[in-house]
Amino acid sequence: MSTTQLPTDDGTADAAPPDEGTGGRARRKGAGRRRWIVTALVVALVGAGAGIVVTDPFGGAQQEDAAEDTTRTALARVTKGTLAARTQTNGTLGYAGSYKVVNKSDGTLTQLPRVGQVIRQGKVLYRVDGKPVVFLQGAYVPAYRKLSWNMEGIDVQQLNSALLALGYADEGDIDPDSDYYGWQTYYAVRELQDDVGLKVTGELELGQAVFLAAKEFRVTKVGAVSGTSAGPGAVVLEGSSTQRQVTVDLRASQQADVKAGDEVTISLPNGQSTPGVVSSVGKVATKSGESMTVQVLIKPSKPKATGQLDQAPVQVSIVSGSVEDVLSVPVNALLARAGGGYAVEVVDARGERRLVEVETGLFDDSAGRVQVTGKGLSAGQNVVVPGS
Structure with a gap:
């Protein structure tokens, strides 16, 4: 006997009930409605431009969403004392002065110094046909004529000054400002000629001496070869003084911040530092790369501490001003005010801020x-x- 399956009220055949453990069709419909509500809420918030974080409205215990200020701060002290305004820049350590020795004698070069040799005033620079050419200090004019008794001129004045410095006369014999070639100059020149091996005449022939604006001449280049012809006008030697100097190419915009006499600290390549003083500040700007610069010359206060390096890079800190007995705070404690000016945030012993x-x-x-x-x-x- 066959059994006929009757239709259910919804028109489907009777079937086994769904497994309650799997959630069945009823659980899936609930999940779909939940997703629809969340999606609708997000769309509404985005459309309204709401800048908040939406959490699961159907979740259990929600995480704290309080926004914490992650900015770190620290405290620094207001101090009282001395402050110095400093300009930090790069420099080059070397020697002061740049000189060229121009020959004025005819003949053959028979003796030349070596690079690095230091020659003092009153000593022989080189020899032509075996005759010495003497180095004399003079900052006014180069030798351009024979000097003899009864002559006058600025070149005579620098000769008189050099003879006094070398001890061939004293101020009772020759006035250091005198530009007259008198008998005292004549006798002093004779003593100089005798000491260096020149023919003693009391007259300084053109080519017998070279005037340079230094007490000592440090040879940096020899521009001739011994045995070659020494024609008048040829540059035989190049050199500098032995005075240590730092040269700085300072940005032209900083020129007003630096002046002669300002104290500096020179940081040397060996990691040590030594003091110095600004000796001159250039007035004419020149183009250096993409910027305009002026030349600043610095004299080390302790020359021996700078060693013997030439053209060595150094760091220079120029003290362009100072104040004493003043209050100061770290620069990063300053707060810009909306209306202009600055403020600082003070914290008292109770932790209150103002x-x-x-x-x-x-x-x-x-x-x-x-x-x-x-x-x-x-x-x-x-x-x-600000904290670190």
Whole structure:
């Protein structure tokens, strides 16, 4: 006997009930509705431009969503003392002066110095046909004529000055400012000629001496070869003085910040530092790469501490100004005010904070501090600075 399967109310055949453990069709419909609600909420928020984070509205215990300020800060002290304004720049350590020795004699070069040799005033620079050419200090004019009794001129004055410096006369014999070739000059020249091996005449022939603006001449280049002809006008030697010097090509925009007499600190290639003083600041700017620069010359206060390196790169810190007994804070403690000017955030012993309007003074870039004045500001207080 066959059994006929009757249709259910919804028109489907009767079947086994769904497994409750799998969630069945009813669970899947609920999940779809849940996704629809979340999607609709997100779309609505995006359309409204809401900048918030949406969490699962159907989830259990929600995570804390409080936004924490992750900016780190620290405290620094307001101090009282001396500040110095410094200009940091690169420099080149070497020797002062650049000189060329121009020959004025006819003949053959028979003796030349070597590179690096130092020749003092009153000594022989080189020889032509065996005759010495003497180095004399003189900053006015090069030798251009024979000098003899009863002559006058600036070249005679620098000869008189050199003879006094070498001890061939004293100021009771020759006035150092005198430009007259008198009998005292005549006798002093005879003594010089006798000492260096020249024919003793009391007259200084053209070619017998070279005037250079240095007390000592350091040979940096020999431009001739012994045994060749020494024609008048040829550059035989090049050199410098023995005075140590640092040369800085300073940006033209910083010229007003530096002046002669400013103290400096020179950081040497060996890691040590030594003091110095600005001796001159250039007035004419020249183009160096993409910027305009002026030349600043610096004299080391302790020349021996600089060693003997030539054309060595160094770091220079120029002190262009200083103030004493002033309050200062780290530069990064300054807060720019909306209406202009600056303030600092002071923290008292109870941890309470308040803004104090300040006026700034001298900036010490090397120390990273700035001079400040403000009502209620005093040494020992703590101010807020960015943390590390």
